[in-house]
Amino acid sequence: MKKYIVNTLLLLSLISCRDIESNDSVNVNRDYIESIQIEDLFSDVKYLELEYNDEYPIGNIRKVVAVDDILYMAANSKLFQYTLDGKFISCISRKGRGPQEYINIADFAVNDGYIYIIDRNNKLLKYSTDNKFIASIDLPFYVATIYVEEDVIVLSSAYQNQGDKFRLYSTEELKSIGSFEPINPVEITYRHFFGQSNFYTYNDVLCFHEPLNDNLFEIDLKNRRFDKRYSVDIFGRKAPADFWRKEYESVMDINNKLEARGYCYGLPIFAESKESILFTYIEDGKYRMCLHNKRKNKSVQFENIKLDTDQPVLSVTETTFCFDSDESQFIVIPDTYFWNEDGSRLGKGILPQCSNTGNPILAIVKL
Numbered sequence: 393m394k395k396y397i398v399n400t401l402l403l404l405s406l407i408s409c410r411d412i413e414s415n416d417s418v419n420v421n422r423d424y425i426e427s428i429q430i431e432d433l434f435s436d437v438k439y440l441e442l443e444y445n446d447e448y449p450i451g452n453i454r455k456v457v458a459v460d461d462i463l464y465m466a467a468n469s470k471l472f473q474y475t476l477d478g479k480f481i482s483c484i485s486r487k488g489r490g491p492q493e494y495i496n497i498a499d500f501a502v503n504d505g506y507i508y509i510i511d512r513n514n515k516l517l518k519y520s521t522d523n524k525f526i527a528s529i530d531l532p533f534y535v536a537t538i539y540v541e542e543d544v545i546v547l548s549s550a551y552q553n554q555g556d557k558f559r560l561y562s563t564e565e566l567k568s569i570g571s572f573e574p575i576n577p578v579e580i581t582y583r584h585f586f587g588q589s590n591f592y593t594y595n596d597v598l599c600f601h602e603p604l605n606d607n608l609f610e611i612d613l614k615n616r617r618f619d620k621r622y623s624v625d626i627f628g629r630k631a632p633a634d635f636w637r638k639e640y641e642s643v644m645d646i647n648n649k650l651e652a653r654g655y656c657y658g659l660p661i662f663a664e665s666k667e668s669i670l671f672t673y674i675e676d677g678k679y680r681m682c683l684h685n686k687r688k689n690k691s692v693q694f695e696n697i698k699l700d701t702d703q704p705v706l707s708v709t710e711t712t713f714c715f716d717s718d719e720s721q722f723i724v725i726p727d728t729y730f731w732n733e734d735g736s737r738l739g740k741g742i743l744p745q746c747s748n749t750g751n752p753i754l755a756i757v758k759l
Contacts, residue, residue, distance in 0.1 A: 418669065420626045420684055420691045427696040427705050433670065433683060436758035439742050440478045444749035448472065448483040453752055455589060456714040456722040459502040462521075463754075466497045471507065473521075484523050492517070492525040498586060503540035506563065510535045510547070512586065516566060529566045533559065536585040539598065544613060548600070549575060550585045558611075558618070572616040578636075582643040593717035594664045601662040601671075604646065606630055608662060626656035626673055626682070651677050663715035665759040672708065681708045699755075703729065703739035723755040
């Protein structure tokens, strides 16, 4: 009898974990609040001041990842390296049109001692993590985002490209080694996905999300499979399947029709933990964020995040979220959140000793 009870409890535990880990349908209930406390979003929050460097001021950060206890950040056509306690290490700054240069950093990835940069001008560049140039190639298509795993570079299609959604290159020689997942021809006119961060690693599973799509996908690189993980239905206002099979004149055209018919859609930004899913979506032309508890099947939606009682709120629309994996999650807080135009401080609850250098502040978070 004792063995039976133990086995039963074990089975219930496994079922519970399975339900939390994976569910093929997420039905979002409406519970809107204007602002949410950051502590209600994340289980852990740490604020980090970034050391100012006269030669390389940071500016607007577009992406942050943590690899081997180093922070890598793309901002203003530069790629910075910082320690986890905010000390400046180095910077790649090679703007230009030469083989070792790039026009603008659309995205980047760091893997096994190398940095891979996607130039918005259709180029892939490889540097060592000590900033030495290794190689570069021109690409015959527009790239939205990059992911690197072991010896494979994965590039996702961005702007009106035909063919497959994912193109594969070798990390060693930057040579094309294949592609998979054909793009639906009707998507060609509205695929405008530049500067995206569409890959997200959760529990060692490579996931993929993008705007104008209500599904989260899993990618199996070994077998080149692309399968749905979640389908998100926001307030029962999900666009039907036949809506996405029709042809549209442009991205503006499809956005206007989505709004006119009252559909809610996403998922430009996405993060997942054992307990929750956090994502952005558009409702009636408004850009909002939703936190969905997988265990309780309850959701809350909001437009602002409150960090401290005596400082202004962070607008979801104007905030940069850098969610690369369940182990690398950041929020970029602009310096204007802390300082008035006259240089006086806006509240002192967060990093009361920080300096007015113009560098943004990082919030290192854990969903």
